Amino acid sequence: MKSRLLASLALGAAVVLGATGCSIISPQATTIPYSPSDGVNVPDSGPVDVLNAMVIANEDGSAGNFIAALVNNSLEQQVVVIALEGGAAEIVTLAGGESVSLGVDEDPILFTDLGFAPGATAPMAFQSGDGEGVVAEIPVLDGALPYYSEFVPVEDEFIED
Helix, strand or coil, X not given: CHHXXXXXXHHHHXXXXXXXXXXXXXXXXXXXXXXXXXXXXXXXXXXXXXXXXXXXXXXXXXXXXXXXXXXXXXXXXXXEEEEECCCCEEEEEECCCCEEEECCCECCEEECCCCCCCCCEEEEEEEECCCCCEEEEEEEECXXXXXXXXXXXXXXXXXXX
8 A cells, every 4th residue: 555655656656856956046037137028128328228129220320210118117217318329319308217208208219310220239327316327229210111111210309400
C-alpha cells in the first residue's frame, strides 16, 4: 500500500514538474518592458516619463511633429525639456501627477529644422526635474498610416513670412 502511495506521489510530482519546468528557467514575458506601438519609451529622463515618442515628418524630412505621452510621476510641478540634439529646446510644464498626450490633449511640438526623413531615427534629448537627462533615438514616421496623416506638417503652417 505504501509503495503505491509513494509511486502516485512520485508520478504526480513528475507531472507537475514536467508541466511547469519551463517556467522555472524562462523569463516571464509580461515582466519585460517594451514599447507596444510605433514610438519608443524614453527611460531615465527624470521624474517625468516620456512614452510612445515619435516624430511624424513631411516627405522630405525638413519638418516634423513630435508626439508622445508625458507622465509626471511626482507630486510636484515638473518642467520637461525636449530638443533635437544640437537644436533649440522646447519646454512642457506638467503639474504634479499630471499626464499629457502631445498630439491629443495638447498640440504636438513642431520641429521645423528636423533634417531626418521618414524611416530614420532622430537623436532627441529629454530632461526633467533634477534628472541628468538622456538622448534617445526617436523613430521618424510619415503619414502613410491613416491615424498619423493628421500629424504630417503642412508647409503653409510652418513657413514664416
